[in-house]
Amino acid sequence: MAQPKRLLVIVAGGGYTNAAPLLELSSILANRGYMIDFATLAGRQQWLSNCPFVSRLHIVGPAIPKEHEEESYERMSQWATNSICNWSTVFAAKKYLESSWHYVYHDLTQLVLDPATRPDFILADYLVDAVRDVCFEHDVPFAMHWPQMPTGMMHASYIPGIPGLQVEVLTSEFATLWQRLRNAVRIYTALPNLLEYQHWVKQMRQSAGVFRQLPLLPRPDYLCLVNSFFALEAAKEIPPNVAAIGPVLADNVDKLTGPFSSFLKSRSRVLYIALGTHVLFPHRVLADLLSGTITALRAGIIDGIIWAVSPKARRKLDTSALLPSPTYSGNEITLSSLLENKHPSILTAKFAPQRPILHDPRVAVFISHAGASSTNEAVVAGIPVITLPAYFDQIQNAMRLRDAGVSVPLQKETLSASDVTAAITRILDDIRSDGPVMANVRRVCGIARIATHRKYLAVDLIEEVLIDWQGRQRERQLGVERPRGMHLETAEARMPRWKARNWDLFGFMVAPVLLVAAITMTLFF
Template sequence: MAADSLADELAAEKKKHHATEVAVDVMIMKKKKLLVVATAGGRPNAEPLFEIAKILHARGYVVEFATLESQECWANGYEFVSKFHILGPAIQLDVEEAGYLRMTDWKAPSLFGDARPIFDTKSFLEKSWPAVYSSLSAIMKDPESRPDFILSDYIVDAVLDMQAEYGVPIAMNWPQMPTNMLPASYIPGTAGLQIGVLTSEHATLWQRMKSELVGLAMVPELLRYLRNRRKMRASMGVTRSLPNGPKPDNLLLVNLFFGLEVAKDTPPNVVAVGPVLADDYPHLTEPALSFVQNHKKIIYVAFGTHVLFRDDTVRRVMAGLAEVLHRGVADGIIWAIRGMARKQLDLAADAPGRFNGKCTVGELLNGYNPNMLFVDFAPQRAVLDHSHTCLFISHCGAASVNEATFHGVPLVTLSVYFDQLQNAMRLRDAGVSLGLDKDTFTADDLSNAVTQVIDDPTGSFQRNSKRMQAISRIASKRKHLAADLIEEVHADHEWRHVDSISTRPPHLQTADVRMPFWKARNWDLYACFALLAGMSAVAIPAAFLYNLVRRREKKDG
C-alpha cells in the first residue's frame, strides 16, 4: 500500500510538472503583442520606442503603433509595425505653431520669473489626453486588440491610467532621469529643474539655495495646473490621481547614459539605456553632399522640429555666423530650418551683420552666400559623422544630444525648454560645449563661443568629445538591455497574476514603495532607540542617586 501511495504521488508530481512545462511552452509560443504609444514631440520621440520594438519583434513580438491622426508616418522605415491605432485627431497646424511659439518663450526656472509658460507647455502637450484615454480604454476592453505590454513615450499620461485600470504592464521612455522623482541629497532642488548646477559638488551655497527655493516660487502656477488637470480628468470620469511618488511603479527607461546624465542611485526599475539610436541612418544627398565635399570646416546648425525662434533670435545667430566666416574660423555653414521656422522670419528685411545692405534674409536663405546652405531637412547623423563637420549649434533636444555625443562633435548650445535646459548643463559639465542664453546672447557672444570651441587652444573640447563618443558608443548597445527588461517585466507579470489578480509585488519594485514612509525610513525603530536612550538617561542617574541616598542612610543609621 505504501509503495502504491508513493507511486501515485510521484505520478501526480510528474503530471503537475508536465502541466507547468506545457504552460511555459504555450506562453513562449504565444505571439505576444507590444503596443507602442507616442502622441507628441514628433518623430524623435517615437524613434527610440521603435528601435527597442524592433529588437522585440525579432524575438517574436507583434508590434502595433498607437498615435494621433496623420502621425502614422512616424513609423516610416519600421515595416514590422503590423497595425495602427488612431487615438485622436491631429493637432491643427495653427494651434501647433501657436503652442510651440509659447514654448519658445519659456524662461528657465528662477526665483522671480513667470512660471506660467512652463505649465502652459505641459497643458498644451497633455491637451489630447481625453481622446487618448478614451481610445486606449477601448483598445484595452477588446480582447482582440488588448496588448500584452505597452511601451510608451513619457508624455502619454493615459498609459499610466491603463496600467492602473487594466493591470497591463508598461514601460515609459524618458529623455532624462524623470522630473520630480528619485530625489538625492547631492542634487539640489527638484530633480530635472535645477538652476545653473546639476549637483551640489561644486555649487555655491546660493546656487543650492536658489534651486531649493525655486520650487516654492512655482507653487501658485503648479496649483493652477493641477486644478485644470483634475477638471480635465474628471470630465472623463477619472477621479484617480496620477502616480506622484518619489519612485515609479513601472519600468522606466532613460534614453541617456551616465557620463552625460549625472550618476545617481536608482531603483532596479529605472535604467539608463541610452543612447537609443538606429544602427543605420540616411546618407548625405544633394545639395548637402557637394557642399560638405567642397568645404573643410563646417558648422552644422539645427534647432529641432518644434523650436520656433523669433526673428530677432535668428538674426543674431546669422550675424554671429557671418562673423565666424569672415574670421576664417569655419568655411561653411549648413543650417536645417523647416518651413514653420522660416515663417517666423522677416524675409524682406536686410540680412544682419556683415550681410547687411548686400542681401535680404530671404535671399540669404535662397543661396546668396555660397558658403551657407539652408535646407528644409538635412540627414543630421550623416552631417555630424562627416570629418569636415567641426561644430554643432543646437537647441539640445534629446535626439540631437545623443547624436552629437555618439558622433563626437562639440557644440554651442541655445537651449529653450524642458530637458533641453538640463541637457545644455550636461554637455557643459561633460566638457563638450559652451552654452548661451537664448534671450540675452549677442552676435558677438555666439561668434566668440564658436571660435573658442573650434580653435580649442587647450584641446579639451576635442579630448572630451572623443571621451564622450567612446562612452556613448559602448552605451548604445543597451537598447538590447531595454528589450531584455521589457521581456523580464512581462514574464514576471504573466506568472505572478492568477485570474488577473497579482499574487506578489513586481520583482523590480523596491519594498519601500509598498511600506508606510515612517517604516521605510525606520522612524519607528529610531523612536524606540530614542525612547530607550531617554529612559536610560533618566534611569541611570536615578539609580545612582537612589544608591547614594541608601548608603548615606545606612551610614547615618
C-alpha cells in the same frame, strides 16, 4: 502553437523625436517574434513609413490643430532660460502636451478591453499619463520611456532643488551657497500655478469619469527606460526598475547625398545649425545667430555653413533684414537671399539629414537647441556643440553638455552676434590645438558609443518584466495570500515610510534609554 506576444507602442504629446527611440526598441522586439502595434494621434501615419515591422496602427485621438500647435510652441519658445520663475509658461506647456489625455484614455481603454487588440505589454512615451491609468485599471504591464532621468523623482541630497528642474547647476559639487539656495526655493514659487494646473487636471479627469488622482511618485513604480547615459546625466543611485539605456539610435547612419554631399566636397570646417522643428525663436535671436556665424565665415574661421530651418521658423523671420556679407568684398546681404541659397558658402534647407551631417568629418561644430535627440546624436557623432536652448529639457541638456566639457553654452536672452563668433572661434581653436573640449568630445563619444548597445538591455528588461508579470498573475489566480511586487521594484516602494525607514525600530531602541534618563533625573535632581 503559442501566439506571439503583442506589444503596443503609444506616443501622444510631442513629435516624432518622442516616437523614434520607441520604434527602434520595437524593431528589436519584432525580430524576437513580437507583434508590434502603434498608437498615436491622427495625422502622424507618415511616422511609420520606414517601419514595416508595425502590424497595426491605432488612432487614439484627433490631430492637434496646426495653429494651436504653432501657438503653443511659440509660447514655449518665450521661456526665460535664466529665470527661476517661469511657471506660467511651464504649466501652459504641460497643459498643451497633456491636452489629449481624455481622448487617449478613452480609446486606449477600448483597445485594452477588446480581446482582439489587447496588448500583452505597453511601451509608452513619458508624456502619455493615460497609460498609467489604463494599465492600473486593467492590469496590463508597461514601461515608460523618458529622454532624461524622470523629472521630480529620485531626489538626492547632492542634487539641489527638484531633479530635472535645476537652474545654473546640475549638482551641488561646485555650486555656491546662493545657487543651491535658488534651486531649493524655486519650487515654492510655483505654488499658485501648480494649484491651478492640478485643478485643470482634476477637471479633465473627472470629465472622463476618473475621480482618483495619479500619485506623485518619489520614484517610478513602473519600468522606466531612460534614453541617456552617465557621462551626460549626473551620476546618482537609481532603483533596479530604472535603467539608463541610451542613446537609443539606429545602428546604421545613412550615406550623405544630394546638395549636402556636394556642398561638403571642397570644405573642411563646416558649421551646422539646427534648432529643432518646434523651436520658434524670435527674429532678433536668429538674426544675431546668423550675423555671428557669417562673421566667422568671412574671417576664415569656418569655411561653410549648413542651416536647417523649418517652415514654421521661417515664418518668424523678417526676410528683408540685412546681414553681413560672407565675403569681405561684398555688401550686406538680405535674409531672403540666404534662404534662397544665393551664397555658395551657405546652404539652407527646410530639412537636413542630421545624423549623416554630424558624422561627416568635414563638419566641425554644431549649433543646437540641445533637444534630446540632437544631444544624443551629437555625442555619438563626436562633434563639439554650441548650445542655444529654448525650453523644457533643452535647458537641462545644455547644462549636461556644458558639464561634460563638450560644448560652449549660449543664452537666447543675452545673445549677441559677437557671442556667437566668439563661441565658434573657441571651438575651432580648441580643435586646432587638440584642447580640452576635443579631449572631452572623444571621451564622451567613446562612452556614448558603448552605451548605444544598451538598447538591447532595454528590450531584455521589457521581456523580464513581462515574464515576471505573467508569473505574478498566475499566483493571484491560484489565490496566493501575499501579493508579490514587481521583481525590479524595491520592497521600500511598497512599504509605509515608517517601516521602510525603521522609525519604529529606532523608537523601540531609544525608548528605554529615554526612560532610564528620565528616572535618573527624577531620582537625583
